[in-house]
């Protein structure tokens with residue numbers, strides 16, 4: 001099942017804002033014309049304040065909800081505050097939770113949003129407000145739907161918020177494969193970090209992904225994998241510094257999907273980053289994740 005809501009792209013941003021907010025709707029349209037049409041639904045519930053408080057500071061959560069964050073905090077978050085942003089954020093995280101719960105019972109699901117790995121306990125950063133995969137992991141554990149959760153992060157940027165939020169928790173395992181010389185400047189340690197140089201190409205990257213997912217799942221035996229399938233590893237990405245081909249993106253996602261299927265471990269996928277002014281080209285990259293799903297004969301979406 002794929003979760004999508006029109007509000008994912010319905011955010012009024014200043015004219016030259018860096019974030020390609022229309023990508024969610026464009027991806028939805030692309031997939032809706034594909035074999036996925038009957039497998040896309042809207043998340044039915046927003047994430048609750050209680051769920052957010054499992055990982056985030058109540059002062060920060062309430063200030064965001066009420067619109068009383070400082071200008072500095074809003075700037076660091078990367079989006080101007082609006083009532084619409086609050087709705088979009090809560091529904092997006094609801095989509096990530098719905099995908100994870102569906103994956104637990106049916107094997108695999110995706111949210112056509114999410115991957116907000118730069119969100120920290122007390123502040124948002126880099127277009128991330130609340131950290132969906134850590135909030136989802138903590139929720140599943142609190143509700144005894146899972147005992148151990150692996151957050152596997154292949155966005156080109158290191159999952160700093162994820163690493164910081166899961167620090168000290170044995171039940172949330174974090175693994176990040178990222179560019180060593182890119183945002184964020186300060187990279188708190190994940191349980192497993194694979195920092196690769198600027199210009200990394202397919203072969204080295206894909207060997208690392210295979211090694212990382214094998215290692216993380218063998219050592220930790222997670223009940224579910226929460227996967228950040230960032231498209232910003234692509235060589236044409238404007239905020240990534242890797243040199244990964246379109247086929248490389250497809251193969252990366254095939255490796256992760258194949259590992260989950262082979263080990264019979266539920267897998268929930270979030271879209272993650274992806275920054276190109278040419279939205280059609282950007283969708284070509286994000287779409288690889290879903291072509292990889294279609295390419296796995298064991299999967300009934």
Ligand SMILES: [Zn+2]
Nearest residue numbers: 155157232273
């Ligand atoms: Zn990124």
